[in-house]
Amino acid sequence: GDSVTQMEGPVTLSEEAFLTINCTYTATGYPSLFWYVQYPGEGLQLLLKATKADDKGSNKGFEATYRKETTSFHLEKGSVQVSDSAVYFCALILANAGGTSYGKLTFGQGTILTVHP
Amino acid sequence: SQTIHQWPATLVQPVGSPLSLECTVEGTSNPNLYWYRQAAGRGLQLLFYSVGIGQISSEVPQNLSASRPQDRQFILSSKKLLLSDSGFYLCAWSAWGETQYFGPGTRLLVL
Numbered sequence: 001g002d003s004v005t006q007m008e009g010p011v012t013l014s015e016e017a018f019l020t021i022n023c024t025y026t027a028t029g030y031p032s033l034f035w036y037v038q039y040p041g042e043g044l045q046l047l048l049k050a051t052k053a054d055d056k057g058s059n060k061g062f063e064a065t066y067r068k069e070t071t072s073f074h075l076e077k078g079s080v081q082v083s084d085s086a087v088y089f090c091a092l093i094l095a096n097a098g099g100t101s102y103g104k105l106t107f108g109q110g111t112i113l114t115v116h117p
Numbered sequence: 118s119q120t121i122h123q124w125p126a127t128l129v130q131p132v133g134s135p136l137s138l139e140c141t142v143e144g145t146s147n148p149n150l151y152w153y154r155q156a157a158g159r160g161l162q163l164l165f166y167s168v169g170i171g172q173i174s175s176e177v178p179q180n181l182s183a184s185r186p187q188d189r190q191f192i193l194s195s196k197k198l199l200l201s202d203s204g205f206y207l208c209a210w211s212a213w214g215e216t217q218y219f220g221p222g223t224r225l226l227v228l
Contacts, residue, residue: 034216043123043207044161044219089160093215105151105209105217109160 002027006090006108013080013115021075021111023064023090031092033057033066033073038087038110047075047088080115087112119144123208123220130227136181136195138223140208143189148210150191151217152183155205167191203227 007022025031032051036044048057053068062077073090090108120143130136142148152164163176165183173183180199184192191208205224209217 032215036219041224043222044209046216046218049216093217104163104166107161 002031002092002094002104002106004090004092004106004108006088006111009110010112010114013113015082015115015117016079017115019075019077019080019084019113021088021090021113023073023075023108025071025073025090025092027071027092027094029094030068031094033064034091034093034105035062035064035073035075036089036091036107038089040086044089080113082115082117085113085115119210119218121208121210121218121220123206123223125223126221127224128226130198130225132200132227133197136193136198136202136225138193138206138208138225140191140193140220141189142191142210145189145210145212147188148212150185151209151211152191152193153207153209153219155207155222157204161207165193198227200227 004025034049035047037047038044047062048059048064050057050066053066056065062075064073064075066073087110089110091105093105122141124139150167153161154164155161165173165175167173167185170185170188181195203226205222207222208220211217
């Protein structure tokens with residue numbers, strides 16, 4: 001079945017450090033890929049997405065490139081801030097094989113990021 | 118623009134009591150709707166999804182049920198809560214199986 005694997009956390013960085021959170025996936029077909037962020041006590045917010053191979057999603061200084069050859073969608077940011085402290089979820093979605101409008105979103109287990117001043 | 122609401126934000130309920138969580142979406146028509154549960158320190162588990170009024174699909178067998186009485190209303194219910202039902206419940210919507218947008222969540226504690 002489809003699955004998403006994220007790097008083990010938690011990740012602790014100093015402000016202005018470089019961030020990479022690894023994400024790899026297995027899927028039958030060509031999924032769309034997402035990164036969601038969850039700040040403490042809140043719901044999930046879409047951070048960025050990519051819908052086909054070699055697409056780069058970007059938002060708020062974060063980037064991720066859809067790599068079909070390595071089945072990866074690693075999240076990167078050049079200089080993290082304390083306000084980036086949150087849980088980050090990698091996810092994929094595939095349309096139902098029967099062509100219906102339902103798409104099942106499969107999540108990774110989440111990576112906790114803590115940024116210290 | 119579209120917005121998604123959930124209430125209540127927090128709920129403390131005794132074991133064996135009923136549950137009703139509500140989710141409503143504004144600014145779109147005929148959305149796909151989803152209920153997820155996030156247990157403490159863990160990822161998200163899809164509980165139910167709906168592609169239209171009265172159409173509910175369950176992903177995992179459990180003590181919960183869902184209903185969609187109106188196009189933009191999705192309700193999560195239980196007749197008798199268990200301790201294991203505690204968690205953070207998230208509602209989400211999407212258009213035609215694409216990007217899902219999440220509500221603020223309801224934190225449920227069953228004592």
